[in-house]
Amino acid sequence: MISFASFPSRYEDTTYEKTRHHASVKEDFMDIDDAESFEAQGSKLTCPGESLTSSQAYMRGHGTYVENEEVIASVAGTIERVNKLVSVRAIRSRYNPEVGDLVVGRITEVQPRRWKVDAHSRQDAVLMLSSVNLPGGVQRRKLESDELQMRGFFEEGDLLVAEVQAFFSDGAMSLHTRSLKYGKLRNGQLVVVPPILVRRLKSHFLTLPCGVDLILGLNGYIWVSKHVKENEQEGEEGFDAEAVYSNVNDDIDDSTRAAISRVTHIIRILTSRFIPLSDTLLLEAYEWSVEHGSDVKDLLHQDFGDALVVSITSGQ
Structure with missing residues (x-):
């Protein structure tokens, strides 16, 4: 169910309240103190300054603050609750990656044995040469000739779909495209x-x-x-590199x-x-x-x- 949170009474007479809600969406207050009700309602939008719950029963998380023994939202976003921790995930925010996530990105730079990728996160992701599908089989060793031909696989401006593999020490994402369902995007x-x-x-x-x-x-x-038909994506061994990286x-x-x-x-x-x-x-x-x-x-x-x-x- 998709529901929008009501605004506090002090906003009811403003034009902001009128533009914030769509007439078709049913406004419904959700009692956050009721765990079953919270899970059943799903994502619930809130606005800055709205009271969420009592600070005596719940702990405040990111996107909230405590005032007059109440947990209040400090950003516009969706309410998230984990046990007794209540937080608000901001609508306008950068992507926070997790291992295994599917992401679409754009190549921003070609470096020695790696590509930099804009993945809408706080910093560019990294796609290593050893983490891509190359001609001759996915498990073969990467050679110096492959490094010299890196722009033949991905160059600046190319779009690709990849999976988050790990994180570097500075927090940057490490991506991989070792499956044929990942790789360069066209059409x-x-x-x-x-x-x-x-x-x-x-x-x-x-x-x-x-x-x-x-x-x-x-x-x-x-x-x-x-x-794209499924049979055009199958057959990782000896795949057509010209078609995949065209x-x-x-x-x-x-x-x-x-x-x-x-x-x-x-x-x-x-x-x-x-x-x-x-x-x-x-x-x-x-x-x-x-x-x-x-x-x-x-x-x-x-x-x-x-x-x-x-x-x-x-x-x-």
Whole structure:
């Protein structure tokens, strides 16, 4: 269920309160002291200055402070509770990585035996030459000739999908692309959203019935692209390096281009209203837009976007 927290009474007469809430979203106070209610409600948005719970029963975490024996939010974000610790995860914040996370990034620099990658975090991530898939088999030893040809694999500006492997001593992410489902991205469009709005799913590789593939990076970078058949991704031994590391996009027909555009507009509509993304929500939103919109350009109208949000959130 997606619900928005009510504001304190001192904000009720301001214009900020009117613009903060969408008419379609049901406002519902959630008693944070009730653990079962807290878990059932899911992500709950709050604003600075709002009282969350009693400081006598709970400990304050990041994004909160104590005043008059109450835990109060200091940033706008979602309330998170771990046992007796209450914190607020800010909506506008950099990505905080964890090992195993799927991320989408952009190459910013080619260095000896490594690439620097912008992954929407506090500092650039690192992709080592030993952590990529190279011609001749994934387990083969990397040679000096491979180091000389690094720009043939990834160069500045290239987009890629990778997995967080570990962390260096300075906190920088170490990435790897040892599976063929990871690597360079082509035939699509990048959409940047707040990382907090990308939910952790069983799989972050999604395929919509319209022939569009989605990669939901937990760092807030989402890749929307032409569908690639599974048999084109298999066969790691002796794979076609020219195809995997090519910078040339395939031919994309007009219907696929329209579908990619429609999906990117839907993502922007949902995230502009701070609605967390999931596979089922995106599929429902796409089907609704096809049924009620004759053209992709309809999604550019605010009224159409408001109606879409009302429809998909009314049953949440």
